[in-house]
Amino acid sequence: MEEWTPATVKAFRQALLTWYDQEGRDLPWRHDQDPYHVWVSEVMLQQTQVQTVIPYYENFMANFPTVAALAAAPEPQLLKAWQGLGYYSRARNLQRAAQQIVTDYHGEWPRTAAGLADLVGVGPYTASAIASIAFGEVVPAVDGNAFRVFARLLMIEDDIAKPRTRQTFEKIIQPIVDPKRPGAFNQAIMDLGSSYMTAKNSDPAHSPVKEFDASLRAGRVTDFPVKTKAPRPKLMPYYGLIIHSPAGYLMVQRTEQEMLSGYWTFPLVRQADLREEDDGEPSLATDIVALTRRWQQEAHLDLSLQPLGGRSVSQTYTHQRWQVKLLMANLQTVSDLQFYPGQWVAPGDIADLPLPKVQEKMGQRLQDQNPFDEKEWK
DNA sequence: AACGCGTGGCG
DNA sequence: TCGCCAAGCGT
Known part of the structure; x- marks a missing residue:
């Protein structure tokens, strides 16, 4: 795999964030950095595409505008609001975590990924996303986009279907995250992963970070990321x-x-x-x-x-x-x-x-x- | 560590 | 119709 010098890291951040500031998507949950907004959107976005989530997010915020409102919501209303979104345990876990926030934390959010990960339904990715976006913690949020983007940029051969590969990627990405704007950095990677560097039909030759793309130089874009196949249903x-x-x-x-x-x-x-x-x-x-x-x-x-x-x-x-x-x-x-x-x-x-x-x-x-x-x- | 857990989109 | 993929987590 590729290794980047400090100068390359600096240039990469510059290219990525300049593009993100100009071309980053205007999404409903990006209008502020309220941890409740970030949290709900991140949970909805687990294994779910942005265009699917948008109407659910808008409706959810109209129904449950605060963490306290969510904690107190009747379960049928909650399940109805989640109907069609799938992975329904997310909805129940979301409410249980809201109740944790209200009762155990007295409405005060944990401000670090380690603390946020104690909330049910908040795993390593979601904890890092909230911590970086809402509280500015300098941590990589490693989701499917980050796996794909960095696997290609650096030609990382590890199988992303293996649980322990997450630590490998976190260790590699940690020093690349922009310490001044960690939340913007993580979101920029996601926007990159859903535009120029998608799984299929990607256009890496025109991406804002094409100069940093080792797989593009090697003509091996589609070899990454390495991922073992799931069994058939x-x-x-x-x-x-x-x-x-x-x-x-x-x-x-x-x-x-x-x-x-x-x-x-x-x-x-x-x-x-x-x-x-x-x-x-x-x-x-x-x-x-x-x-x-x-x-x-x-x-x-x-x-x-x-x-x-x-x-x-x-x-x-x-x-x-x-x-x-x-x-x-x-x-x-x-x-x-x-x-x-x-x-x-x-x-x-x-x-x-x-x-x-x-x-x-x-x-x-x-x-x-x-x-x-x-x-x-x- | 491997598996269970929803739905929609796309070639 | 099929296979694969999409901002993962809990057990």
Whole structure:
């Protein structure tokens, strides 16, 4: 890899920050250096692109303008504000950290990366970003952009998928960070990584730091960064149960142990489990299937599940690929039996719940087919 | 250390 | 349709 002299470091800072001052993006969270604003934006930006985050950030600040407001927010409102943004544990961790700030720190922010890292949901990158941007600490904020930019500039061969590579990069970048403007330096690297030095379609030959780009000189830009590939998502076949009654549709809130926790969906049953039930084998069925069976037997209700036409709904996650076949049943009466932990939701009220994308797709499919001649969709 | 965790965009 | 990528963190 390349090594830079102090003179090269100085020239690099100059070129980078001159460009950033002229061409840096005007983003909603860059209007001031309020640590609350920086923190919320950084958490939203974890694994998420800027143009996706902007409307969520604006809405979030309108709903929760201060750390105290966030700490006191009702969870359904919080989850609704995060709906569609993904990685939902971020929202819960954000609120828990807000409560830490209010109660443990009496509203006073830790002013260093080391202190900030004690907040739940704030890891090494986010802690350094907040510390440098809001409090001027001279530390590198090493995210995917910094990995890519410096891997190319210096031709660093370490595999960025390995956890310990972070320390390697931090050690290399630390003396390069501009001690006078660490926050601007870190943000400039990110802007560079999302413009002239992207993963694909980058244009390093015209970047403001092209003179410092060893991979460009070597004609090896696309060799960096080195990163081992992630495994393919595992196929997970489900049935989505659309159970309709005069009271509405049966919805369940996903538990803390499940992914998408706190969000609401139609009951989802692994296809293998439902088949085991049908075969009369020892039951691997979920609560919902067992309850639908019991309900059917005790109340003598017709709960025969019919397929809903059309192809299955699919949703790909980082490690799972769901294929959801929709089955539906129409109950003429509800009786007083309860579907724990489910809840009947009127069609016009479904959109008020926090819903993950896969539920929106199932709901859309249902509305397209409209098998129960429903007129009350919101 | 390796894995689980959402969604949207792009070639 | 597919594979890869995007301002990571918790366990």
